[in-house]
Amino acid sequence: MKINKLLLLGALATLSFTACKNDKKAEEEAEKMEMEAKAEAEEMKMAEEAKMAEMKKKEAEETSIAAVAMNSADHTTLVAAVKAAQLDVMLKTEGPYTVFAPSNDAFDRLPKGTVDTLLKPENKEKLTDVLSYHVVPGDVTSAKLTELIKANNGFYMLKTANDGELRAEINNAGNITLTDGRGKKSTITAADLDASNGTVHVVNTVMMRS
Structure with a gap:
């Protein structure tokens, strides 16, 4: 048991x-x-x-600045120049940037042969400098630029991507103008084209730093 x-x-x-x-x-x-x-x-x-x-x-x-330009029939010359200078990659990045985009007519007003010369590979540095002069870091809308101009005795100096300056003012017609390094004025003909990485303003002149 x-x-x-x-x-x-x-x-x-x-x-x-x-x-x-x-x-x-x-x-x-x-x-x-x-x-x-x-x-x-x-x-x-x-x-x-x-x-x-x-x-x-x-x-x-x-929807980037580069895409806005590429989708515009009035900016085919600018697009060709941007691609030649290889700035299209930059203008697709986050930014933000403000671009004063010369129209085809603006490029046509340059002395004959200027565009063809700038597009040559050996002139890439010069082309890059010209295009960078049309780019301002930051998102500057027309309303903001107008405010800055009025708050600074009728003008405002914009710093460009290549360390240049553009003098922004408002003319008698109420349009914003930009004076380049040569003293020549360009007028914003279409403002505030919105992009994912900034703003595009169309201008009627190709601006030069010097």
Whole structure:
């Protein structure tokens, strides 16, 4: 009888040990599955975030200053110049920038052969300087520029991307004009063309720093 009790206790102990072992194994498997599920969820989240970031980047590029110019039939010469100077990449980036964009007519007013000369590979540095003179860091809308002009005794000096200056004023007709380094005036003919990385103002003259 005593032996039977011992056998019974032994069996119960064995069952108890086995059950604990099985419970621990099940617990470990559950933890492993949970970790794998979390890792998979994190991976999916990262993939979704990367996809969204790529979509936002593409959308921004499609509405960037470079895209605004490329979609304008009046700025084909400017676009060709920007590409030749390899500034199209910069004008797709976050910015913000304010670009005073000369129209095709503005380029046509330059002395004959000027554009062709500037577009030559050996004149890339000069072309870049000319184009950079039309770019102002920051987002300067016409309303903001008007405010700055009025607050500064009727003029405001804009600092360009190539460390030049443009003197902004308001003429008798109420239009904003820009005087370049040669003392020649350019008029904003279309203002506040919105872009994802700044603002574009159309001007009727190709401006020169000197």
